[in-house]
Amino acid sequence: MTAPRHPALTATDPELASLVAAEEDLQARTLRLIPSENYVSAAVLEASGTVLQNKYSEGYPGRRYYEGQQNIDRVEALAVERAKGLFGVDHANVQPYSGSPANLAVYLAFAKPGDTVMGMALPMGGHLTHGWGVSATGSWFRGVQYGVSADTGLIDYDAVRDLALAERPKIIFCGGTALPRTIDFAAFASIAKEAGSVLVADVAHIAGLIAGGAHPSPVGHVDVVSTTTHKTLRGPRGAMLMCREEHAKAIDKAVFPGLQGGPHNQTTAGIAVALHEAAQPAFTRYAHAVVANAKALAQALLERGFDLVSGGTDNHLVLIDLTGKGVPGKTAAKALDRAGIVVNYNTVPFDPRKPFDPSGIRIGTPSLTSRGLGTAHMPQVAEWISRAVDAAAAGDEPALAAIRAEVADLMAAHPAPGLPLA
Numbered sequence: 001m002t003a004p005r006h007p008a009l010t011a012t013d014p015e016l017a018s019l020v021a022a023e024e025d026l027q028a029r030t031l032r033l034i035p036s037e038n039y040v041s042a043a044v045l046e047a048s049g050t051v052l053q054n055k056y057s058e059g060y061p062g063r064r065y066y067e068g069q070q071n072i073d074r075v076e077a078l079a080v081e082r083a084k085g086l087f088g089v090d091h092a093n094v095q096p097y098s099g100s101p102a103n104l105a106v107y108l109a110f111a112k113p114g115d116t117v118m119g120m121a122l123p124m125g126g127h128l129t130h131g132w133g134v135s136a137t138g139s140w141f142r143g144v145q146y147g148v149s150a151d152t153g154l155i156d157y158d159a160v161r162d163l164a165l166a167e168r169p170k171i172i173f174c175g176g177t178a179l180p181r182t183i184d185f186a187a188f189a190s191i192a193k194e195a196g197s198v199l200v201a202d203v204a205h206i207a208g209l210i211a212g213g214a215h216p217s218p219v220g221h222v223d224v225v226s227t228t229t230h231k232t233l234r235g236p237r238g239a240m241l242m243c244r245e246e247h248a249k250a251i252d253k254a255v256f257p258g259l260q261g262g263p264h265n266q267t268t269a270g271i272a273v274a275l276h277e278a279a280q281p282a283f284t285r286y287a288h289a290v291v292a293n294a295k296a297l298a299q300a301l302l303e304r305g306f307d308l309v310s311g312g313t314d315n316h317l318v319l320i321d322l323t324g325k326g327v328p329g330k331t332a333a334k335a336l337d338r339a340g341i342v343v344n345y346n347t348v349p350f351d352p353r354k355p356f357d358p359s360g361i362r363i364g365t366p367s368l369t370s371r372g373l374g375t376a377h378m379p380q381v382a383e384w385i386s387r388a389v390d391a392a393a394a395g396d397e398p399a400l401a402a403i404r405a406e407v408a409d410l411m412a413a414h415p416a417p418g419l420p421l422a
């Protein structure tokens with residue numbers, strides 16, 4: 001018998017402990033290509049599981065509504081200082097519980113219910129919280145939406161400008177969840193200025209690339225930067241809002257007391273550690289390796305006859321249109337999962353199919369790069385995807401099982417940060 005990985009949890013709640021252990025094994029054995037996921041380091045994991053959990057601290061460092069903040073204030077101040085240093089901003093708020101509430105705080109700071117707001121349409125690659133109908137942001141505000149052009153798959157900045165000048169939105173969001181190309185923050189800034197709009201860059205997906213210098217920064221172009229901390233930035237699940245000094249009060253007031261109560265101090269600690277890690281030279285190498293891997297993977301997929309939205313990628317993400325392969329996105333995603341390759345099905349721009357069963361899959365390289373895979377591995381990854389999609393079309397379950405075993409072998413040789421070794 002080896003000692004249980006989580007002894008206290010195993011003693012108290014063996015049922016839950018076994019689920020955690022099963023998830024550890026699943027993450028260890030499979031190849032994660034979901035572009036919004038990553039592996040936090042053991043240090044981030046430890047910081048996020050501390051007794052900081054036990055403390056209430058409504059307010060901000062030095063201005064709390066509860067006593068006993070001697071250490072918590074310093075933890076939050078550290079996270080704030082590190083965010084400011086890493087991204088080169090005047091002000092950072094590290095309290096938003098996640099990306100969606102961070103964006104909601106932006107609405108609270110700059111708009112009133114019923115105001116017009118503008119963002120990229122969800123099926124074009126935007127996020128729900130950018131004014132899409134089923135989101136609170138689309139029902140409490142009047143969302144108008146831009147997309148990409150049908151022939152290039154790229155944002156048509158002239159069309160964005162026309163819409164902005166016609167609608168004069170209070171807030172414009174740029175950024176999204178399925179954009180494989182570099183965002184031109186300067187172009188958005190000139191549009192927002194002309195339209196008199198507050199410009200928000202939602203860099204949830206690419207924050208780590210920005211921190212590592214592998215994607216241009218929105219800082220200096222936009223009013224507010226919103227980001228999650230758990231995607232390419234490789235921190236715990238959480239979010240940050242960053243801005244120039246002139247918006248600092250409005251942002252802080254919107255987060256607390258506008259939208260939230262006590263901050264999750266254990267998460268703040270994990271964010272502080274992740275920001276420290278992201279300031280190291282190794283993280284700069286990581287960010288560039290993520291992009292190099294995505295480009296190599298895109299190339300290897302093109303060579304295997306895959307159709308990629310916009311023809312390739314500039315960042316960590318590749319959006320595959322499977323129409324030509326004759327396999328719907330959901331069927332492919334589920335087959336890939338059985339083959340030990342974890343992706344998500346996704347709409348492609350102008351998708352004729354329904355969002356719950358769309359034409360594409362979305363993949364990305366942040367996680368595999370965290371495990372130390374490099375460009376030399378990407379043809380193998382593309383080959384597995386190709387074989388799995390063909391197997392899905394043919395209903396060939398043994399082929400999927402064979403891939404799963406091959407994937408597990410490679411993953412065993414590349415353990416993920418933060419996971420116990422098998």
Ligand SMILES: *Cc1c(COP(=O)(O)O)cnc(C)c1O
Nearest residue numbers: 098099100127176177202204205
């Ligand atoms: C992930 C994401 C969010 C939302 O983050 P949650 O933490 O899931 O609420 C918001 N905007 C963009 C662009 C995202 O990619």
